Amino acid sequence: MDRLIEGGCFCGRLRYSATGEPLFRALCHCRSCRHAAGSGPVAWLTFRQDQVTLRGEPSAYSSSPGVEWSFCRDCGTLIAYRRDTRAGEIDLTTASLDEPDGFAPGVEIWTQDRMSWVRLNDDLPHRLRVTE
Numbered sequence: 001m002d003r004l005i006e007g008g009c010f011c012g013r014l015r016y017s018a019t020g021e022p023l024f025r026a027l028c029h030c031r032s033c034r035h036a037a038g039s040g041p042v043a044w045l046t047f048r049q050d051q052v053t054l055r056g057e058p059s060a061y062s063s064s065p066g067v068e069w070s071f072c073r074d075c076g077t078l079i080a081y082r083r084d085t086r087a088g089e090i091d092l093t094t095a096s097l098d099e100p101d102g103f104a105p106g107v108e109i110w111t112q113d114r115m116s117w118v119r120l121n122d123d124l125p126h127r128l129r130v131t132e
Contacts, residue, residue, distance in 0.1 A: 002019040003020060004017060005017065005018040005019070005097060005103075006018075006098045007079075007093075007096045008077075008096060009071075010075040011072060011074050013056050013073075013075070014054065014055070014056040014058055014077070014079055015054075015055045016052060016053060016054045016079065016080075016092065017052070018047050018051050018052045019051050020051050022047055023089065025043075025094070025103055025104065026044050026046075026105055026108070026109045027043050027044075027105035027107070027108045027109070027121070027124070028043075028044055028109050028110055029041045029109065029110045029111050029112075029115075030109070030113045031113050032063060036061075036069050036071075036078050037093070040115065040118055041108070041118060042093060043093065043105050044091040045092050045094055046089055046090070046091050047089065047090055047092065048089060048090075049089060050088075054079075054080070056072075058070035058071060058072065058079055058080070059071055059073040065084075067081075067082075068082045070082075077096060078096075079093060080093070105121075106125075107124055107127060108120055108121060108126045108127070109127045110129060111127065111128055
């Protein structure tokens with residue numbers, strides 16, 4: 001039986017569910033993620049798009065061609081990220097899960113963009129980019 005993972009935005013207007021295990025679990029230090037979330041590094045879970053069901057209509061922002069950030073238009077919670085170069089995949093913000101504790105990052109990515117006062121986790125692998 002597939003594991004059911006659920007989450008949503010701060011106000012509850014957007015809800016999602018995912019089945020199965022994530023393909024990738026990362027803590028991203030890139031400038032784009034930090035700006036989109038208005039915070040430090042962002043934890044993400046990557047799923048195949050067919051594993052995820054979204055309820056509610058998110059607002060979307062395209063920061064560059066082929067890149068889309070999905071968020072709640074009412075409360076502003078960042079929910080998802082998609083890019084054309086990874087067709088068929090969607091990233092969900094780990095912190096928007098109902099029970100995020102079971103989904104610790106497996107790697108830290110874009111570490112060259114890390115803010116100087118943020119410490120890297122010595123127990124995780126570190127990548128300057130996603131693909132290295």
